[in-house]
Amino acid sequence: VREQVEKRPGVETELVDVREIPLPPDDAGESTKDPRFSGIALRADALVLVVPEYNHGYPGSLKKLLDTNLKEYVHKAVGVCGVSAGPWGGARAIENLLPVLRELGLVTIFWDGNFPHARKLFDEAGRILDAGYERRIDRFLNELIWMARVLRYGREQVPLQ
Numbered sequence: 001v002r003e004q005v006e007k008r009p010g011v012e013t014e015l016v017d018v019r020e021i022p023l024p025p026d027d028a029g030e031s032t033k034d035p036r037f038s039g040i041a042l043r044a045d046a047l048v049l050v051v052p053e054y055n056h057g058y059p060g061s062l063k064k065l066l067d068t069n070l071k072e073y074v075h076k077a078v079g080v081c082g083v084s085a086g087p088w089g090g091a092r093a094i095e096n097l098l099p100v101l102r103e104l105g106l107v108t109i110f111w112d113g114n115f116p117h118a119r120k121l122f123d124e125a126g127r128i129l130d131a132g133y134e135r136r137i138d139r140f141l142n143e144l145i146w147m148a149r150v151l152r153y154g155r156e157q158v159p160l161q
């Protein structure tokens with residue numbers, strides 16, 4: 001997904017691995033902000049979340065990281081890619097995540113990325129083995145970038161009521 005985003009002219013991207021962000025086990029929310037992640041969230045016009053499905057939900061570590069910011073997300077676009085061992089490509093994790101993203105002020109798009117049967121779909125180096133996925137991710141990114149541009153225009157040009 002990152003490779004596909006990087007091919008887009010005019011789009012800068014930064015990869016955040018949830019595991020690299022230090023989060024305290026005994027606190028949550030905005031008081032636990034990591035400056036690097038908050039800086040990225042603030043600068044971003046859009047987020048792409050790549051989410052493994054765990055017992056039909058999303059990982060708690062992702063929720064804990066998302067919960068550390070709020071105003072940084074408001075009126076920005078978000079798209080979600082699900083990854084799963086089973087056949088549904090994380091669809092249930094994505095559906096479960098949508099109300100959380102809405103509460104954070106993010107604007108969800110109506111395309112998802114779905115990567116089912118992850119063990120067979122990727123090789124040992126993490127490269128995708130089915131080129132057909134590029135077209136789907138292209139459409140997902142078309143929609144995400146359009147929404148990101150619309151929302152950026154809105155944040156900059158349309159006064160709040």
Ligand SMILES: Cc1cc2nc3c(=O)[nH]c(=O)nc-3n(C[C@H](O)[C@H](O)[C@H](O)COP(=O)(O)O)c2cc1C
Binds near residue numbers: 051053054057086087
């Ligand atoms: C605790 C746990 C629960 C999982 N639950 C599901 C599931 O409900 N459905 C599914 O298709 N895959 C499930 N998987 C497989 C993961 O989605 C798959 O391993 C993941 O996409 C790859 O990410 P990982 O490297 O974090 O395991 C589960 C894996 C773990 C570790």
